[in-house]
Amino acid sequence: MVKCKLCNAKDADKKGSHIVPHFLLKRIENIEGKTGRDYELGFTIEKLNAKSYFGRSVQPEKLEETYGEITDADIAKNKHPLIVDNIFCSECESRLATIESKYAETTKTTNTKDYESGVSSIIGLLFWASVIWRMSINGKSGVKLTEEQNEKLRQTLDCFLPDKIEEIDKKGINENGLVKSLSYKILRSCDCKDDDAKWLFFHPEFNNPLCLLIDEYVVCFSFDDNFKDIDSKDCLGINEMIKQAPINKIGSDSNEIVKPFDNVTYKKMASSLLKIIQEVYLGGLDEFFDMVHVASGGKGKTMPSELKTEIMAELTSEEKKTGRKFTQEEIKKSTMKVMKRYAPK
Incomplete structure (x- = not known):
């Protein structure tokens, strides 16, 4: 069996790993009124191709409305691009789930002015690093980091993702050279509607920082504490707002700060x-x-x-x-x- 992509040691025995955490993915692609797993109805758009996929719990009436007649061939080739088998071991999957569960609590907090999300910048950085890294190694979301960047995030996550959230090594991560140069900005629509279209989009023109639109969030992630591309390339018309957003990075006890924006934006x-x-x-x-x-x-x-x-x-x-x-x-x-x-x- 292949080895786990995170620890590089144990067998990758875990089935059904979510590349993008379910609490974000469900708000992008789940059918109306459903928040559980297997209710997704999603689309990916590429050059010269559009693909779709559906969860096994989506009712036949909804599938017929979307596809017309569903054939055995449709069912055979139906596979969610962001749910994969045998990429992580059970232990590493559990560590990823620990940081996801804690970060998911931040969705309950919002404001119309810059606000503390409810988690530390350590937890925020580990969470968003894990999302970007998983999207990159999976290779089906437009995110393609360099080998050096992938390895830097892998080592950071393997070193510091805890089994339990209270076991995070704050002293170790604050002193670690791998992590000191990592930083991110996070912006969030403070009044996004349930029926607003949600997206998972990695901007192909941005390297410094990486720019990710996911659900109602915009995440700008830098490997060297540099956001220079925001000065020279258009980022969906919100460059000035990104410039104004606070930088989140590892600090002794710093809290994650989110910059909100309205539904019109x-x-x-x-x-x-x-x-x-x-x-x-x-x-x-x-x-x-x-x-x-x-x-x-x-x-x-x-x-x-x-x-x-x-x-x-x-x-x-x-x-x-x-x-x-x-x-x-x-x-x-x-x-x-x-x-x-x-x-x-």
């Missing part, structure tokens, strides 16, 4: 995010259409814009179920269906 941020997603996805489509055009013997190197528009209309037809739209299979079907209309008889 959240909706503007979400709108900026949608534009990025559309550019990534539609840019890939444009390349695909041109490639098909050339391969089929069309004149020139680009498909006529009128034909592209017709294919897009077919692809986005209201007759197609949400869970089927924009998949690679549907892109190919829609493209061939339209092109056949113009094929020589």
